[in-house]
Amino acid sequence: MASEEPAPPFDWSVEAYQVHESTVARRSGLAKGTTMALLIRKATLSDAAAILPIFNQAVLETTAVWSDQPSDLLGREEWINIRIEKNLPVIICELDGKVAGYAALSDFRPLDGYRHTKENSVFVDNTLHRRGIGRALMVSLLQRAQQCNVHAVVAAIDAANGASISLHSSLGFKQVGRLPQVGRKYDRWLDLIYMQMSLKASPFTQES
Ligand SMILES: CC(C)(COP(=O)(O)OP(=O)(O)OC[C@H]1O[C@@H](n2cnc3c(N)ncnc32)[C@H](O)[C@@H]1OP(=O)(O)O)[C@@H](O)C(=O)NCCC(=O)NCCS
16 A cells, blocks of 8 residues: 555644624524624543533433433543544534534544544534534534545434434535434434535635
8 A cells, every 4th residue: 555644733723613603693592793702622631521411411312322321521531532642623612611512523434444534423512502503513623624634524323313414414415325224222223324525525625
């Protein structure tokens, strides 16, 4: 196999996404012209405590995560740490100084032939859905994926998760596969949908 240049480290000094604060404020029922301080930044281990309840709400109350077991603090710290050590982006969205959601890239599959493909995840505090936070996180994540030469991003989504399918579709992801009844939760079978974005052909430049 030909040798390749290693992926450059992320340039965290670049704030890749200019947040549409007015959209977040409008969807939050605030008066026109009101802005909210929305910040997207790199996660640190100390964010584990804030992302724990966001993740566990999805585990315990939805089929977004195919597990019945809530995480604990150590589990979330390990989840963040693995990505930091692999130089994979794991990002936090703060709304008025409080963690409102997070997103990350993971290795898609362990064999080295898959090294240019990553899987994304995105979670928003369920009291803050539909305010543009998920989109802001995903745009920032995709821009960071481009910075380190990721070729393809795959989302593995429960077929009944209309919000996530719609979010990914709106960003340009295409549905590329459906695996019927490969999961089980709440005593029912779940279908898995794969959606994919090929970054080399995507509109996710720094300007978009
Ligand atoms: C999926 C999720 C991240 C979306 O986050 P969000 O902040 O609510 O999404 P946004 O407000 O940024 O919405 C962006 C777009 O996504 C789509 N969308 C989001 N929620 C939707 C819903 N409930 N129904 C239909 N479309 C929806 C829309 O296209 C929306 O654009 P619009 O508001 O201009 O119509 C959020 O619902 C979530 O955290 N769900 C639980 C965890 C999860 O499912 N994660 C994904 C696992 S693959």
